[in-house]
Amino acid sequence: MKKVLMIREISEDYFRLPLEEYTLTFDGGLYSQYHYLNQFKKIKSKKIFFISTGLISTGYQSNKFVTYQEAHKKFFKSGDTEDFVTLDQIKEMKEKYGFEIGSHGHIPLDLQDKKISIVNLLMSLKKDSEIMITFFQSKLKIRPTCFCFPYNNEIFGYRRMLKNLGYVNFYGKERIDIKSLIKGK
Numbered sequence: 001m002k003k004v005l006m007i008r009e010i011s012e013d014y015f016r017l018p019l020e021e022y023t024l025t026f027d028g029g030l031y032s033q034y035h036y037l038n039q040f041k042k043i044k045s046k047k048i049f050f051i052s053t054g055l056i057s058t059g060y061q062s063n064k065f066v067t068y069q070e071a072h073k074k075f076f077k078s079g080d081t082e083d084f085v086t087l088d089q090i091k092e093m094k095e096k097y098g099f100e101i102g103s104h105g106h107i108p109l110d111l112q113d114k115k116i117s118i119v120n121l122l123m124s125l126k127k128d129s130e131i132m133i134t135f136f137q138s139k140l141k142i143r144p145t146c147f148c149f150p151y152n153n154e155i156f157g158y159r160r161m162l163k164n165l166g167y168v169n170f171y172g173k174e175r176i177d178i179k180s181l182i183k184g185k
Helices: 012-016 031-035 037-041 068-078 087-095 118-140 158-164
Strands: 003-007 022-027 047-051 100-103 146-148 169-171
Touching: 031 037, 031 087, 047 087, 047 146, 087 100, 087 118, 100 118, 118 158
Parallel strands: 003 022, 022 047, 047 100, 100 146, 146 169
Antiparallel strands: none
């Protein structure tokens, strides 16, 4: 079984790495990930794009490549989704390129929020997951079986709840951050 890489932002340096030795996972659906699809298509390895359905771009789409953190910060501050992929781009990734589409939550929740009880947090996560599943089925006609924990955080009971909703494969902090493979980083 191949080791799993976590990719958020894209760097040209990544394409000099032996990426075919890994399963490639892409967090969050940043536009910059879509921009490099042709290069990723050439790599003979499994690729999973984890999409947060509530962050899909619905209007203007920026061609600036911002970090994962910057895109999330902008979204939570103003609701701006310009740094993320569109629904048509997700369909293209799936249908034209044959990449697997996985779930990454509807709106990423802070699982480390100490002000909320575990019961209330799990109830919020269940509702978020149900919205996400409905979105995938209605808009993309797919039912993902792979789930990546938002911000790689997994709390007690979350995986079991997701299994009950039909998810089979889970990804999180056990993945290798691709940045760690670049010398000097």
